[in-house]
Amino acid sequence: MLKYPSLPASAVGRVALIAGGACALAALEYNAGLAEAAMDAGRIPQARLAPAAAGPVAAPVPRFGGPLGIGRPALEEEIAAWDVDILPDGRGLPPGKGAVFTGETIFADKCASCHGDFGEGVDNWPVLAGGFDTLADEDPVKTVGSYWPHLSTVWDYISRSMPFGEAGTLTADETYAIVAYILYSNDMVDGDFVLSHENLADFEMYNRNGFVIDDRAVLEYGDWRADPCMSGCKETVEVTMRSVFLVNTPEEGGSESVMNRATIEGLPVFSANGPSFIPDARPGTGAVAAAATEESGEESTEDKADRLARDGERVFRKCRACHRVGPGAGNASGPHLNGLMGRVMGSVEGFNYSGGFRAAREQGRVWDETSLEAFLTSPGEFMKGTKMSFSGLGKKGEQEAIRAYLGRFREE
Amino acid sequence: MSVIKQPSRRAFLRGSAAVAAGAAGPVAAADSARRPDPLITELQDWTSYTGAGVDETPYGLPIPFESDVIRRNVEWLTASPIASVNFTPLHALDGTITPQGCAFERHHSGAIMLRKEDYRLMINGLVDRPLVFTYEDIERFPRENHVYFCECAANTGMEWAGAQLNGVQFTHGMIHNMEYTGVPLRLLLREAGARTDDNLWLYAEGADASSNGRSIPMAKAVDDCLVAFKANGEALRMEHGYPVRLVVPGWEGNMWVKWLRRIEIVDTAVESREETSKYTDVYEDGIARKWTWVMDAKSVITSPSPQRPVRHGPGPMVISGLAWSGHGRIARVDVSGDGGITWQTARLGKQGDTKALTRFYLDTVWDGAPMLLQARAIDETGYVQPAKDRLREKRGKNAVYHNNCIQTWYLNSDGLAENVEVS
Numbered sequence: 001m002l003k004y005p006s007l008p009a010s011a012v013g014r015v016a017l018i019a020g021g022a023c024a025l026a027a028l029e030y031n032a033g034l035a036e037a038a039m040d041a042g043r044i045p046q047a048r049l050a051p052a053a054a055g056p057v058a059a060p061v062p063r064f065g066g067p068l069g070i071g072r073p074a075l076e077e078e079i080a081a082w083d084v085d086i087l088p089d090g091r092g093l094p095p096g097k098g099a100v101f102t103g104e105t106i107f108a109d110k111c112a113s114c115h116g117d118f119g120e121g122v123d124n125w126p127v128l129a130g131g132f133d134t135l136a137d138e139d140p141v142k143t144v145g146s147y148w149p150h151l152s153t154v155w156d157y158i159s160r161s162m163p164f165g166e167a168g169t170l171t172a173d174e175t176y177a178i179v180a181y182i183l184y185s186n187d188m189v190d191g192d193f194v195l196s197h198e199n200l201a202d203f204e205m206y207n208r209n210g211f212v213i214d215d216r217a218v219l220e221y222g223d224w225r226a227d228p229c230m231s232g233c234k235e236t237v238e239v240t241m242r243s244v245f246l247v248n249t250p251e252e253g254g255s256e257s258v259m260n261r262a263t264i265e266g267l268p269v270f271s272a273n274g275p276s277f278i279p280d281a282r283p284g285t286g287a288v289a290a291a292a293t294e295e296s297g298e299e300s301t302e303d304k305a306d307r308l309a310r311d312g313e314r315v316f317r318k319c320r321a322c323h324r325v326g327p328g329a330g331n332a333s334g335p336h337l338n339g340l341m342g343r344v345m346g347s348v349e350g351f352n353y354s355g356g357f358r359a360a361r362e363q364g365r366v367w368d369e370t371s372l373e374a375f376l377t378s379p380g381e382f383m384k385g386t387k388m389s390f391s392g393l394g395k396k397g398e399q400e401a402i403r404a405y406l407g408r409f410r411e412e
Numbered sequence: 413m414s415v416i417k418q419p420s421r422r423a424f425l426r427g428s429a430a431v432a433a434g435a436a437g438p439v440a441a442a443d444s445a446r447r448p449d450p451l452i453t454e455l456q457d458w459t460s461y462t463g464a465g466v467d468e469t470p471y472g473l474p475i476p477f478e479s480d481v482i483r484r485n486v487e488w489l490t491a492s493p494i495a496s497v498n499f500t501p502l503h504a505l506d507g508t509i510t511p512q513g514c515a516f517e518r519h520h521s522g523a524i525m526l527r528k529e530d531y532r533l534m535i536n537g538l539v540d541r542p543l544v545f546t547y548e549d550i551e552r553f554p555r556e557n558h559v560y561f562c563e564c565a566a567n568t569g570m571e572w573a574g575a576q577l578n579g580v581q582f583t584h585g586m587i588h589n590m591e592y593t594g595v596p597l598r599l600l601l602r603e604a605g606a607r608t609d610d611n612l613w614l615y616a617e618g619a620d621a622s623s624n625g626r627s628i629p630m631a632k633a634v635d636d637c638l639v640a641f642k643a644n645g646e647a648l649r650m651e652h653g654y655p656v657r658l659v660v661p662g663w664e665g666n667m668w669v670k671w672l673r674r675i676e677i678v679d680t681a682v683e684s685r686e687e688t689s690k691y692t693d694v695y696e697d698g699i700a701r702k703w704t705w706v707m708d709a710k711s712v713i714t715s716p717s718p719q720r721p722v723r724h725g726p727g728p729m730v731i732s733g734l735a736w737s738g739h740g741r742i743a744r745v746d747v748s749g750d751g752g753i754t755w756q757t758a759r760l761g762k763q764g765d766t767k768a769l770t771r772f773y774l775d776t777v778w779d780g781a782p783m784l785l786q787a788r789a790i791d792e793t794g795y796v797q798p799a800k801d802r803l804r805e806k807r808g809k810n811a812v813y814h815n816n817c818i819q820t821w822y823l824n825s826d827g828l829a830e831n832v833e834v835s
């Protein structure tokens with residue numbers, strides 16, 4: 001079927017004129033815009049060198065109106081060879097026909113090795129049949145039958161792009177027959193069905209009404225184009241899922257993915273009154289800077305204890321990713337720290353300590369000011385091989401503050 | 413001067429051992445050096461022997477030490493590597509321009525070798541003058557330079573179902589960003605006397621065996637589309653459509669037809685396989701969205717990320733990433749380290765181009781505590797990149813394409829990062 005029967009015959013003549021050789025360009029009727037652009041082009045060197053020239057030098061190509069006389073007319077045979085796409089209303093279809101029965105044989109011969117005898121798909125190759133009523137499911141099965149809205153697309157794609165590795169080798173009749181067979185394998189036609197250029201465009205596909213035009217602008221953009229929240233945007237944040245696959249990237253290229261066995265247990269919980277996590281690169285700022293400022297003047301012992309505990313609460317933000325304290329606190333990726341002072345090292349029930357801490361418990365070593373300070377200054381030096389990967393508390397006043405804070409939580 | 417000795421094989425080995433230790437250990441060498449560094453105190457081979465001559469590498473490849481910075485594929489994703497995809501190593505790149513040699517590839521029937529001499533571009537359909545151009549013809553049209561990102565609609569598509577592959581290369585690597593040299597498409601249309609009414613379509617088709625064809629609304633075709641023949645200053649690579657490809661700024665990569673061989677002006681969308689069976693987005697109710705062309709604003713932290721752990725331990729740290737939007741320029745990028753409770757505005761490496769990758773940095777001091785790292789892009793239209801669960805609320809989990817949600821990396825206190833989802 002001719003796609004553009006209305007194309008004026010004179011068009012070809014005009015093309016010949018335009019592309020008629022080197023002098024064609026000069027013979028062209030430029031419109032005013034183009035003539036101007038051509039003149040501009042002559043002036044460009046001066047214009048650009050002028051020191052006073054303001055504004056950007058970069059500019060898009062001029063928007064002139066007429067053709068330049070580049071290219072040659074496409075011949076009818078050439079257009080016929082390349083313009084083979086089929087429009088939804090069937091324009092572009094070559095005359096021909098094919099029956100389900102014929103299609104079955106061709107499909108078995110040319111397509112089934114990948115797509116299966118009935119379009120069910122071999123291994124990972126595309127499935128062409130079935131999947132009806134699955135589009136709203138967890139894993140929709142999108143096939144020619146269940147998903148494709150137009151039959152023209154099936155004909156168009158197969159005739160141009162299949163079989164994979166030998167595209168463009170099917171005759172029109174073969175293509176009609178194969179498409180008829182794919183419809184049959186989808187239970188959409190009977191075994192005696194014959195498809196042709198006459199009935200293809202009218203064939204109603206199962207999912208013809210299953211598509212709407214992009215409506216993100218209506219459904220979403222209003223919501224997304226809102227002032228973004230900067231702080232206190234959520235109460236707490238927890239990891240709800242970890243990567244399903246860990247990926248190795250070997251020297252030789254490609255990748256190897258292995259299942260990730262790690263669970264979300266023990267991962268830290270982030271909370272709204274936590275540290276504003278990303279300190280500036282400026283030196284001297286940070287969560288505990290306040291704790292380090294020397295207090296001057298009189299202060300009662302009670303006030304001082306309170307102040308230290310408050311500072312300590314802030315210091316504890318560094319520990320909170322791994323430790324819990326307070327009523328009902330349990331183990332996280334580190335043991336709970338209730339009643340720490342005077343507690344036997346490595347002694348919390350149900351926590352799987354490293355060897356050093358297990359040995360310390362055997363020896364009955366107990367946490368006190370000195371040992372805790374040593375441990376928190378440099379965990380690895382105090383306890384060889386400890387699992388606590390923490391770089392240590394180095395800032396002035398942090399140690400005293402954390403002791404004051406932890407001291408408020410008794411063993412339950 | 414007594415420390416300077418003749419270079420020896422042993423000195424060289426010691427030298428490289430020192431480098432290896434320095435790279436692996438968390439302790440910065442600078443403040444912990446107790447013994448003089450032999451890399452400094454001993455004469456090294458490279459300082460003594462001569463290097464490669466100018467006739468050795470007529471066209472250079474990256475130095476062998478960078479041999480891990482390559483495109484990588486995931487075998488089980490597709491039935492055949494010929495109709496498949498590989499991923500840009502985003503974690504290892506900086507700046508914004510993607511070198512062609514490691515820019516992702518997506519083919520439907522493999523990358524073809526098409527000589528310039530054998531190249532033809534036809535324009536037909538609703539035109540006054542159906543024309544054929546040779547490659548040389550294309551280079552005679554006025555041309556422009558533009559940097560644009562090209563993102564596959566399926567980039568991050570796996571993540572609809574939850575955190576999947578552990579690496580930014582795999583979650584976000586179906587994108588590249590190049591400086592194109594090309595002819596504005598509208599000039600070719602004008603040449604053929606094409607009708608350019610708003611209700612018309614331009615159907616673009618490639619020369620490869622998939623004959624990938626996409627319908628583009630005329631308004632876009634005459635706006636900013638380019639018929640490009642150079643990228644980053646040199647010829648396109650085979651895998652990106654040598655000698656000529658279409659550039660459709662801000663819109664999904666599948667429309668950037670490679671090996672462009674035909675442009676047809678049509679009065680209807682063709683509804684080809686790549687715009688019906690594929691590149692349509694099924695929402696939760698089973699209804700599919702078609703013509704979802706534009707790539708919404710998106711960003712991701714490329715370092716730290718699973719393939720780029722923090723090796724230097726606590727202290728000064730650069731958080732770096734990329735942001736882009738098919739709607740225009742990136743106006744701002746925010747970064748969070750606590751999974752989205754608190755946000756801080758990052759610094760742009762330089763003011764980004766429209767529809768191009770923009771690099772952002774947050775210069776910070778890491779205290780060694782775990783973080784939930786996120787980035788959030790905001791474009792010049794005020795579009796704010798949405799959180800994963802909010803996008804799912806709108807679309808469900810089966811859309812496959814156009815997943816531009818916020819990505820989370822969990823950085824543990826050892827400096828290792830992992831792809832996670834958060835509440």
